[in-house]
Amino acid sequence: MNSKIIVKNLVKKFGDREVLKNISFDVKEKEIFVLMGGSGSGKSTTIKHIIGLLKPTKGEIIIDGIDITKLPEKELIEFRKKMGYLFQEGALFDSLKVWENVGFYFLENTDMPVKEIYKLAQEKLSLVGLKGIEELYPSELSGGMRKRVSLARAISTNPEIILYDEPTSGLDPVTSAMIDNLIVNLRNSLGVTSIVVTHDLDSAFGIGDRIAMIHKGKIYAIGTPEEIRKNPDPIVQQFINRKAEGPITEELFKELKSEKLQK
Numbered sequence: 001m002n003s004k005i006i007v008k009n010l011v012k013k014f015g016d017r018e019v020l021k022n023i024s025f026d027v028k029e030k031e032i033f034v035l036m037g038g039s040g041s042g043k044s045t046t047i048k049h050i051i052g053l054l055k056p057t058k059g060e061i062i063i064d065g066i067d068i069t070k071l072p073e074k075e076l077i078e079f080r081k082k083m084g085y086l087f088q089e090g091a092l093f094d095s096l097k098v099w100e101n102v103g104f105y106f107l108e109n110t111d112m113p114v115k116e117i118y119k120l121a122q123e124k125l126s127l128v129g130l131k132g133i134e135e136l137y138p139s140e141l142s143g144g145m146r147k148r149v150s151l152a153r154a155i156s157t158n159p160e161i162i163l164y165d166e167p168t169s170g171l172d173p174v175t176s177a178m179i180d181n182l183i184v185n186l187r188n189s190l191g192v193t194s195i196v197v198t199h200d201l202d203s204a205f206g207i208g209d210r211i212a213m214i215h216k217g218k219i220y221a222i223g224t225p226e227e228i229r230k231n232p233d234p235i236v237q238q239f240i241n242r243k244a245e246g247p248i249t250e251e252l253f254k255e256l257k258s259e260k261l262q263k
């Protein structure tokens with residue numbers, strides 16, 4: 001199958017700190033690719049490069065054969081239409097009604113008649129299982145509904161790629177399962193290519209065609225859920241088995257100790 005997204009030798013430094021250390025992976029067309037790892041491992045930073053919100057210190061991000069890191073800002077904005085991004089916090093505008101949030105791109109950037117934007121918003125909302133809430137405000141919705149409204153907005157431009165940043169964080173298990181189903185349905189019905197950033201293990205193993213495990217800015221393993229389960233790397237094993245003891249915690253303690261000594 002063709003690669004839709006290729007991340008090649010991606011390095012990102014913030015000041016002197018190297019946060020991404022030579023990351024490489026590819027995502028096939030229509031694949032659900034999960035990026036899994038602990039807090040601060042570099043997951044969000046990686047997907048922010050893929051959507052062009054961050055520029056790499058080194059490396060390439062090739063989408064449909066085009067290295068987006070080399071695109072001038074104007075072309076990048078145009079290119080971004082291919083992509084939907086579900087922000088970690090949902091990032092809905094509280095002062096706008098649900099339909100205005102979903103149709104935001106069209107209200108802001110096009111001359112499309114408002115009636116049509118409303119219809120489009122209704123259509124997208126029904127795709128995520130929400131009908132009749134067009135006139136409500138985000139504050140009137142539950143966390144799970146807000147996530148689904150954000151998802152409706154992310155698919156409003158019919159993107160070929162959707163990047164999900166922690167789509168199930170803060171949601172109860174049933175609502176999380178519903179969001180997982182939606183991610184799979186969007187792939188099945190619209191042929192979307194997806195990258196899902198998560199530390200929700202059930203979700204990662206439930207929906208991922210392949211999973212990449214990232215730790216301290218490096219990829220430790222990439223494979224099918226079955227391959228990841230069998231991966232002998234102690235860091236991978238500690239993470240997927242939720243063990244309190246192991247190399248991840250040992251490193252953490254070492255870092256804390258050296259920080260204390262420096263003070």
Ligand SMILES: Nc1ncnc2c1ncn2[C@@H]1O[C@H](COP(=O)(O)OP(=O)(O)OP(=O)(O)O)[C@@H](O)[C@H]1O
Pocket residue numbers: 014019037038039040041042043044045046199
């Ligand atoms: N704009 C920035 N400036 C400086 N450091 C940053 C910036 N963005 C991220 N970092 C650092 O880069 C590291 C990776 O952050 P990132 O948000 O990618 O982690 P993550 O794996 O998504 O974590 P989480 O699961 O907690 O969201 C962290 O140590 C973070 O402090």
